[in-house]
Amino acid sequence: MNNILVIMADGVLFASWLFLVAVGLTLIYGVMRILNIAHGSLYTIGAYTGAVFVIAYCQKSNWLPGSYLVLLGAAILAGLILGTIMERGVLRWFYGKEVVLQLLSTYAIFLILEDVYKLVFGVKPYYAYKPLLGAGNFIIGGVNYPRYYLILFFMAVLAGILLWLFINKTRFGKLVLAVIHDPEISLAMGIKIDRVYIVAFSLGAILAALGGAFTAPMIAVVPGLAVEVIVISFAVVIIGGLGSFVGAGLGALIVGLVRSFAVHYVPALELFTVYFVMAAVLLIRPQGLFPTKEVRKI
Numbered sequence: 527m528n529n530i531l532v533i534m535a536d537g538v539l540f541a542s543w544l545f546l547v548a549v550g551l552t553l554i555y556g557v558m559r560i561l562n563i564a565h566g567s568l569y570t571i572g573a574y575t576g577a578v579f580v581i582a583y584c585q586k587s588n589w590l591p592g593s594y595l596v597l598l599g600a601a602i603l604a605g606l607i608l609g610t611i612m613e614r615g616v617l618r619w620f621y622g623k624e625v626v627l628q629l630l631s632t633y634a635i636f637l638i639l640e641d642v643y644k645l646v647f648g649v650k651p652y653y654a655y656k657p658l659l660g661a662g663n664f665i666i667g668g669v670n671y672p673r674y675y676l677i678l679f680f681m682a683v684l685a686g687i688l689l690w691l692f693i694n695k696t697r698f699g700k701l702v703l704a705v706i707h708d709p710e711i712s713l714a715m716g717i718k719i720d721r722v723y724i725v726a727f728s729l730g731a732i733l734a735a736l737g738g739a740f741t742a743p744m745i746a747v748v749p750g751l752a753v754e755v756i757v758i759s760f761a762v763v764i765i766g767g768l769g770s771f772v773g774a775g776l777g778a779l780i781v782g783l784v785r786s787f788a789v790h791y792v793p794a795l796e797l798f799t800v801y802f803v804m805a806a807v808l809l810i811r812p813q814g815l816f817p818t819k820e821v822r823k824i
Contacts, residue, residue: 538783539671546681549774552768553771554726557722561629564636570639571735573751577743580654590660597742606731609730
């Protein structure tokens with residue numbers, strides 16, 4: 527029984543991190559129909575910025591809640607700035623173009639940023655561990671977990687709730703839904719699609735940076751973080767259905783639980799299980815578990 531509790535806890539905690547990263551990718555595709563390969567780069571800038579800011583903060587203050595606010599502020603700042611530059615500087619020139627051109631443009635951004643991070647931050651690891659250690663531990667099934675993991679879990683839940691409220695309960699969210707379903711009619715009705723695009727992309731970028739910033743205290747922040755993140759994020763959104771927020775949450779939970787089971791019982795197959803689940807879902811439902819509805823013009 528204890529082992530089952532530990533597996534469930536590991537799976538849910540990992541799923542919360544996955545959702546926080548993947549939901550931004552889902553939002554960007556749902557609104558703009560762009561598969562953003564550079565999404566992992568947004569995660570990386572959040573991790574680096576969060577680490578740099580929180581290390582500087584902890585050298586001057588021991589107030590623990592302040593370090594979490596620093597991580598949040600760093601993620602918003604990094605995601606907003608880099609997301610705006612990427613969308614206005616590059617991606618807006620590829621709207622309506624062939625999918626392969628959009629993919630190549632985001633891949634080019636990804637390659638460029640990988641070298642930019644090395645030039646700006648260097649290649650030495652950053653250790654921003656104080657927010658993690660300062661939070662203490664809690665016990666599930668006889669296993670100690672850092673309380674910081676609960677912060678990550680609640681961040682993911684809060685992000686999901688706020689995003690749902692923003693899309694479904696605000697006027698701008700209604701405009702976003704209109705653009706998702708039919709951008710041409712939305713444009714004809716006077717909706718400023720460029721404004722919707724920049725807000726959607728910036729919000730997706732902030733979510734990715736948020737995942738990176740709050741992951742920074744748990745890892746050594748080094749070059750190369752983007753590759754692993756973008757691969758597993760694509761697996762999550764493909765399982766859940768491209769553009770589906772509910773699908774992103776369910777996909778993250780499935781991947782988290784399957785991975786946790788593999789780590790405990792067949793650790794050699796940990797990475798394989800994620801792609802096995804993705805392949806199995808695609809065989810049964812090629813559009814994912816919760817595909818978004820698309821308007822077809824006759």
